[in-house]
Amino acid sequence: MTVASIAEVPVVRAKPSGFFRDLVTVAGRAIRAIPREPESFIPALIVPVFFFVVNTGSLSSITEGVAKAGGQSFDYAAFQLPVAIIFAVTGISRASALVADISDGYFDRLLLTPVKRLTLLLGLMCADFVLVVALTIPVLIMGWIFGVHFETGLPGIIVFVLLAAAWGLAFTGFPYAIALKTGSAAAVNSSFILFFPFAFLTTAFVPQEALSGLPKIVAPYNPVTYLLKGLRSVVSTGWVAKDLAEAVAAVLIVAFLSIGLALLALRSRVRQN
Amino acid sequence: MSDTAITATNLVRAFDSKKAVDGVHLEVAAGEIYGFLGPNGAGKSTTVRMLCTLLRPTSGAATVAGFDVIRQPGKVRLHIGVALQEAALDPKQTGEEILKLQARLFGLSGREVSQRLDALATLVDIGDALKKPVGTYSGGMKRRLDLAAALVHNPDVLFLDEPTTGLDPVSRARVWEEVQSLNTELGMTIFLTTQYLEEADALADRVGIIDQGRIVAEGTPDELKRSIGSDVIVVEVAADGDRAAETLRALTGIDQVDQRGDEILVRTTDGAAALSPVAVALNDVGIRVKNLTLRTPTLDDVFLELTGTRIEGNDQ
Numbered sequence: 001m002t003v004a005s006i007a008e009v010p011v012v013r014a015k016p017s018g019f020f021r022d023l024v025t026v027a028g029r030a031i032r033a034i035p036r037e038p039e040s041f042i043p044a045l046i047v048p049v050f051f052f053v054v055n056t057g058s059l060s061s062i063t064e065g066v067a068k069a070g071g072q073s074f075d076y077a078a079f080q081l082p083v084a085i086i087f088a089v090t091g092i093s094r095a096s097a098l099v100a101d102i103s104d105g106y107f108d109r110l111l112l113t114p115v116k117r118l119t120l121l122l123g124l125m126c127a128d129f130v131l132v133v134a135l136t137i138p139v140l141i142m143g144w145i146f147g148v149h150f151e152t153g154l155p156g157i158i159v160f161v162l163l164a165a166a167w168g169l170a171f172t173g174f175p176y177a178i179a180l181k182t183g184s185a186a187a188v189n190s191s192f193i194l195f196f197p198f199a200f201l202t203t204a205f206v207p208q209e210a211l212s213g214l215p216k217i218v219a220p221y222n223p224v225t226y227l228l229k230g231l232r233s234v235v236s237t238g239w240v241a242k243d244l245a246e247a248v249a250a251v252l253i254v255a256f257l258s259i260g261l262a263l264l265a266l267r268s269r270v271r272q273n
Numbered sequence: 274m275s276d277t278a279i280t281a282t283n284l285v286r287a288f289d290s291k292k293a294v295d296g297v298h299l300e301v302a303a304g305e306i307y308g309f310l311g312p313n314g315a316g317k318s319t320t321v322r323m324l325c326t327l328l329r330p331t332s333g334a335a336t337v338a339g340f341d342v343i344r345q346p347g348k349v350r351l352h353i354g355v356a357l358q359e360a361a362l363d364p365k366q367t368g369e370e371i372l373k374l375q376a377r378l379f380g381l382s383g384r385e386v387s388q389r390l391d392a393l394a395t396l397v398d399i400g401d402a403l404k405k406p407v408g409t410y411s412g413g414m415k416r417r418l419d420l421a422a423a424l425v426h427n428p429d430v431l432f433l434d435e436p437t438t439g440l441d442p443v444s445r446a447r448v449w450e451e452v453q454s455l456n457t458e459l460g461m462t463i464f465l466t467t468q469y470l471e472e473a474d475a476l477a478d479r480v481g482i483i484d485q486g487r488i489v490a491e492g493t494p495d496e497l498k499r500s501i502g503s504d505v506i507v508v509e510v511a512a513d514g515d516r517a518a519e520t521l522r523a524l525t526g527i528d529q530v531d532q533r534g535d536e537i538l539v540r541t542t543d544g545a546a547a548l549s550p551v552a553v554a555l556n557d558v559g560i561r562v563k564n565l566t567l568r569t570p571t572l573d574d575v576f577l578e579l580t581g582t583r584i585e586g587n588d589q
Contacts, residue, residue: 012389014351014426015380025377029366036365036406105361108327109422112355113378114347271329 016114026115026123030094034131037097044092044135048084049142055080055205056146063206075236081143082231083204085160086224088139089132089168091195094124095175095188102183102269117270121176121262125169132168136161148235156234159244163234166251167227171198173258180265198224223250277336278303278430278462279324284333286319293319295486296333301464301479303429306456308477308494309466310572312582316486317466318358321434324464325355338429351379354428358435360419364408368397368418371407372425379426393421396451413444420451430462431455437472445472452476470572482576489579498570501578503528504544505571506551508537509564517560524554531577535563540574 017025034041060076068074101107110120140157150156175191182188201218202225203211211219219225230247233240281299285292294316301307311317322328324337326346335342338352362371372393376386394403397417402410407418416436423431433452437445453476455461467473473480474494482490482497490497510517518532521539526547529540541547544567555562577583 012381012385012427014428016347016351017378017380021380022378025374029363029370029374032370033365101363104363105357105359106363108357109355109361109375110378111327112325112350112353113375114350114380115378 014114016116019116019119022116022119023123023126026110026119027126028123030097030124030127031130033094033097034127040094040096041092041131041135044088045138048087048139051087052077052080052084052139052142052146055083059205075148077143077146078148078236079207079232081139081146081148081235082160082164082228083199084139084142085136085164085231086167086199086204086228088135089164090171090199091175091192092132092135092168093128093172093175095172095179095191096185098124098176098179099183099185099188102179103185107269111270117266118263120270121180121266124176125172128172129165129169132165133161135168136164150235151238152234156239160231160234163227163231163244163247163251166248167254170251170255170258173255173260173262177258177261177265180262180269198222203228223254226250276303277301277339278305279307279335279337279464281320281324281335282333284320284323284335285331286316286323286328287331292331292486294323294330297483297486297488299335299481299488301462303462304456304460305478306452306463306465306476308473308480309464309483310468310470310473310477310480310576311466311483312468315483317468317483318434319486320483321355321357321432321464321466325353325432326350351426352429353432354423354426354430355432356416356419356423356434356436358438360412360415362407362415362419362422365406367406368399368403368410368414368421371418371422375422376425381426389425389427393425396424397421413440413447416440416444416448417451420448424455428461430464433463433465435466435468437467437469449476470576474572480572482572482579484576484580484582490575494572497572497575501540501570501575503540503542503570504547505568505574506539506541506544506548507564507566507568508539508551508555508562510535510537510555511561511563513560516558517555520554520558520560521551524550526550533583538574538577540570544568 056077063076064074174194175188178191179188201215202222203219208219208225226246227250230243233243277300279299279301281297284294284297286294297320309317309320319328323330324335324342326342326349329343337349340348340352342349369390372390373386376389381389397403399414399417402414407415410418437448440448452463452465456463465476477494479491479493480497481488508517512535514532514535514537518530518537521527521537522530527539527541531538539547539551548565548567552562552565573583
């Protein structure tokens with residue numbers, strides 16, 4: 001009798017395990033899953049390197065030449081490093097894994113436990129934070145290879161990484177909201193479209209004063225413009241409180257919107273429909 | 274837990290205008306195996322999802338382990354274990370990781386987790402595979418792991434939603450044995466939905482038959498079978514099933530004739546006496562009989578009597 005083995009062990013009683021323990025448990029599972037799904041983060045390593053190399057190769061001589069003609073110095077690699085970081089961390093999330101949980105029924109299994117519902121989302125975001133911080137490292141190494149120097153030194157590098165990671169985390173709310181609302185892998189994949197206006201209708205390639213057409217109109221309203229400004233100040237200028245404050249505010253605004261949507265979607269999903 | 278493990282009063286669940294569950298009344302005693310039998314789409318899984326707090330009833334009330342499923346869902350969850358229709362497992366985690374995670378979410382201490390895992394490993398009985406990703410498991414291994422995950426916190430009430438659907442006969446027999454042991458050795462109340470008649474017959478102390486969202490009969494398997502009070506002669510003909518059925522309907526002493534292709538079911542109060550006339554009548558009209566069997570009623574016959582359709586037919 002195989003059940004006899006269960007009968008022999010001391011009786012246990014289930015109880016709510018508490019918010020923090022639930023969070024650690026859910027986050028632990030999500031973090032363990034990251035290296036098992038290299039397909040979910042390898043593109044995030046390749047894309048920024050590709051854009052950094054191509055943009056620097058094709059535009060550095062023009063932009064630096066124009067600056068030199070105006071009697072100024074301009075390091076285009078340093079200008080591009082924040083863009084590479086943004087490309088690396090934007091859209092990285094466990095939303096596809098969440099969709100798989102929903103479609104496999106595993107999400108229901110979790111809902112059948114006394115787990116604090118909020119931790120089902122926050123645990124995934126913890127894993128995202130770990131991943132986006134990890135993804136900034138190869139980009140920083142690449143910048144170092146290209147001779148990028150941080151005016152703010154090591155503290156600046158830490159702030160740079162944390163600010164980029166906070167942006168990456170803020171953006172994850174969108175795919176999570178879509179995943180929780182639709183339970184559809186196709187819908188989550190299509191959320192990548194959101195990346196384009198954020199990433200390209202801004203100062204990704206040239207300074208704001210050199211923009212024209214649609215990017216010039218949209219850039220002042222794009223939070224990424226202010227994020228890039230803050231990140232670039234840390235790399236090239238030094239500690240500029242106004243630029244950093246604007247960058248933080250831009251991240252917070254996007255976080256408020258995206259994570260707010262995700263929380264609403266979570267509430268709808270876990271409600272006993 | 275009180276003597277009653279599960280109660281449902283006029284439980285209704287509608288999706289848009291369609292009622293998937295339409296006024297279900299239930300009372301399952303503590304320590305009982307209750308079989309919830311019905312064809313696909315009858316409302317079994319919807320009922321289970323309401324009792325397990327995954328789905329809010331449109332109206333009506335239910336308690337599980339003494340707690341209200343609407344007002345006290347958190348307390349209900351602490352007392353139930355659930356293995357849903359499809360083994361709900363993450364294919365990228367190992368079996369051990371799934372059990373540990375489940376145990377931690379149910380608030381078990383590190384020592385308790387280790388003890389439960391050791392015991393459940395014996396139940397799952399998949400050897401070293403417990404340390405391998407679930408995606409590499411067979412259907413039977415997944416079902417056993419799913420069952421172990423449902424048991425990790427020692428629930429009072431276990432819900433098994435079609436636990437053997439899709440399993441081979443050997444795995445199915447093994448699940449049956451485990452279900453019976455859980456009930457007899459641990460005294461666990463088990464609410465088992467199934468579309469397999471023999472499963473309900475073999476495992477359940479009592480059976481509720483559900484059709485189109487309503488419970489149409491309830492009782493022990495023997496009570497239900499006795500309720501239709503007749504023997505069944507199963508006639509398999511080589512061809513001309515329609516004509517064979519017509520011929521048999523004309524015989525005296527026959528209560529009911531149901532035809533399914535070339536298989537004809539003849540219900541009669543005295544099967545032994547009717548066997549020979551049935552064979553002779555078919556021979557007289559030139560219909561060749563391939564098989565002629567006399568048996569007592571099954572739960573499928575009960576379902577046919579109550580609803581006019583067959584569970585097995587719906588299943589197919």
